[in-house]
Amino acid sequence: MDEETDGIPQNRPAGRDVDATDRKILGVLVDDATVSYAELGDRVGLSPPAAHERVKRLRRSGAIRNTAAIIDPKAVRKPLLAFVHIDTKGWGKTPELMAISEHPEVEEIHSVAGDTCMLIKVRTEDTRALEGLLSRLYETPGVTSTRSYVVLSTYLERPVQPGITTEWPAPRHMAKPLY
Amino acid sequence: MDEETDGIPQNRPAGRDVDATDRKILGVLVDDATVSYAELGDRVGLSPPAAHERVKRLRRSGAIRNTAAIIDPKAVRKPLLAFVHIDTKGWGKTPELMAISEHPEVEEIHSVAGDTCMLIKVRTEDTRALEGLLSRLYETPGVTSTRSYVVLSTYLERPVQPGITTEWPAPRHMAKPLY
DNA sequence: GATAATCACCGTATTAAATTCTGTATCAAT
DNA sequence: ATTGATACAGAATTTAATACGGTGATTATC
Numbered sequence: 184m185d186e187e188t189d190g191i192p193q194n195r196p197a198g199r200d201v202d203a204t205d206r207k208i209l210g211v212l213v214d215d216a217t218v219s220y221a222e223l224g225d226r227v228g229l230s231p232p233a234a235h236e237r238v239k240r241l242r243r244s245g246a247i248r249n250t251a252a253i254i255d256p257k258a259v260r261k262p263l264l265a266f267v268h269i270d271t272k273g274w275g276k277t278p279e280l281m282a283i284s285e286h287p288e289v290e291e292i293h294s295v296a297g298d299t300c301m302l303i304k305v306r307t308e309d310t311r312a313l314e315g316l317l318s319r320l321y322e323t324p325g326v327t328s329t330r331s332y333v334v335l336s337t338y339l340e341r342p343v344q345p346g347i348t349t350e351w352p353a354p355r356h357m358a359k360p361l362y
Numbered sequence: 363m364d365e366e367t368d369g370i371p372q373n374r375p376a377g378r379d380v381d382a383t384d385r386k387i388l389g390v391l392v393d394d395a396t397v398s399y400a401e402l403g404d405r406v407g408l409s410p411p412a413a414h415e416r417v418k419r420l421r422r423s424g425a426i427r428n429t430a431a432i433i434d435p436k437a438v439r440k441p442l443l444a445f446v447h448i449d450t451k452g453w454g455k456t457p458e459l460m461a462i463s464e465h466p467e468v469e470e471i472h473s474v475a476g477d478t479c480m481l482i483k484v485r486t487e488d489t490r491a492l493e494g495l496l497s498r499l500y501e502t503p504g505v506t507s508t509r510s511y512v513v514l515s516t517y518l519e520r521p522v523q524p525g526i527t528t529e530w531p532a533p534r535h536m537a538k539p540l541y
Numbered sequence: 542g543a544t545a546a547t548c549a550c551c552g553t554a555t556t557a558a559a560t561t562c563t564g565t566a567t568c569a570a571t
Numbered sequence: 572a573t574t575g576a577t578a579c580a581g582a583a584t585t586t587a588a589t590a591c592g593g594t595g596a597t598t599a600t601c
Contacts (some may be wrong), residue, residue: 212431216429245434246433251521252395253522293515295514297509302445303518334473334481338459339463343469346438
């Protein structure tokens with residue numbers, strides 16, 4: 184055990200680049216991270232210790248940010264999903280941004296290019312709770328209301344996909360046929 | 363082992379409701395699902411087998427949908443995040459919706475209440491790849507272009523939070539002070 | 542109100558997996 | 572060609588997951 188930096192994703196520029204085998208591993212672990220190293224090795228064509236080494240490296244490099252339980256929002260009484268556009272005064276990690284992220288209902292905060300400044304994703308128990316959250320958000324100094332979209336139904340919601348596992352990086356001219 | 367339905371989230375209406383201890387467990391596992399049952403038990407005040415039983419139940423009930431590796435989008439060359447509004451002809455699981463979800467770059471598809479029909483979340487390598495993806499999406503029969511927002515920077519991105527662990531369910535009148 | 546049944550839990554025992562260690566083939570650089 | 576580094580396999584060891592049996596508390600039933 185060299186440095187024991189496991190678990191804390193260092194901000195190194197990703198130890199080394201992710202090869203085809205790594206992508207296969209990521210593909211398996213995104214789908215189910217409870218598999219044993221024996222089975223993981225089987226699926227990607229490695230021995231258990233080799234698979235283990237790869238995973239450790241992927242963790243250390245930050246390619247695997249975390250291994251987490253994915254919770255059903257309904258189970259924790261947050262069935263209502265909404266996207267909210269808001270205007271803020273400044274850019275960067277401003278105090279109002281910190282205030283917004285304090286709310287546990289807020290899952291994502293993005294700065295978008297377009298007519299509004301921020302796009303945030305929130306989950307609440309119902310429309311009443313959403314209204315309450317929004318009113319609290321808009322009470323934050325420097326935050327201005329714009330628009331919000333309530334999600335009626337979700338058809339797809341999946342994690343980041345590792346992508347093509349056979350060959351990588353894809354040759355640059357692969358983008359050509361799209362035009 | 364009664365039914366051996368582990369891993370496949372049955373569509374039962376959540377075995378039984380999630381209590382305070384369950385929420386503590388979810389809180390730990392969302393943060394790091396690689397902890398041993400011994401440590402999980404320690405953190406929530408249970409013996410390892412008891413913690414194990416709880417987790418098994420949470421899995422079976424569907425409260426824990428999955429245990430997954432969270433990948434850094436940059437590591438798999440998808441640093442560019444965008445939200446795309448599109449109009450589709452019909453509602454429900456239409457063929458155009460299925461076609462859209464085929465693309466590995468598409469992570470979420472939501473039907474929203476508002477001036478557009480669908481809101482999708484996509485990740486690509488760069489703006490060129492995004493343009494290619496959009497053109498392919500808009501080529502899908504029944505799909506009409508509307509707007510897309512490119513994310514400049516992301517300030518928060520976290521999984522569904524289990525919420526308050528001390529007392530649950532929260533009394534209904536708790537929503538009152540918000541008004 | 543007593544009794545049976547169920548449930549959630551703990552402690553222990555067993556089994557399985559994670560992890561370590563050692564040796565080897567492959568590739569890159571000198 | 573030689574050295575060094577890397578990734579790997581197989582065996583050995585340590586650690587954790589899982590199964591088992593028993594206990595107290597709560598709830599349903601008579």
